[in-house]
Amino acid sequence: MHHFEKFSAKGNEFLKDLAQEIGEPENREKAYRVLRTVLHVLRRRLSLDESFDLLAQLPMCIKAVYVDGWKPALFPDKSIKTIEDFIHEVLEEDKRSAGKDFGNEEHAKQVIKAVFRVLKKHVTEGEIEDIIGDLPKHLKELFAD
Template identity: 30%
Template structure:
């Protein structure tokens, strides 16, 4: 279905590619599960990294996903400061009330993997460096390695 506006058609197509990638990573055909995971993880990420970094990341998202990303955001709130896996996953689970712990964790891994492959690598690495080591495990290994190298000054 075409909207008749190239920019709208393009954002729908790009957003569907992201959604399909999340579905593939979750090994599911359930588009709704992939969508709610994408939304919940993007919100947790946005709220964790602070307004300036959140705005830079949001600018790299397809227009449709950008709207989803900013939905309900209050940039005047201080960034959340989850430092441990349990707290970060609990934050994501707030938007996924029917998901099991395993599904929440799988969603975090899937979304951050897809995000890492669709946004500027430098931006993904910069965001990953904002995460404490206990939370970096949710990022794909190539981002974890680059973030570690960046902090050590070897990249």
């Protein structure tokens, strides 16, 4: 049982950090929805190898969020080239709650960047650099502070 509590604690810490980053420290449900949505779009854009490398560093509970419903593809979705493309995919992924969770495109960009800031806190710098290296030029800005 001790391991489950440890896994749960790390997942809760991740969500708490994200809730804080999006400016809603008491709303872990929203933090969960936002995280799930952004990770699902990110995994479509990353190479399979990079997805597995990222997955290896995520807390156990967050790994479950990442892989939920995943049908791994051999090649990344190259149609997601720009920040606007990424935002569009995020809003499509979260159709039911998109307005409430992401608002307009500018607010969505800020929420997506918040997810990436939290990822940077919980994943090694080398892995973040690898993820950035795997993204097209116009998406790298999402990882900028």
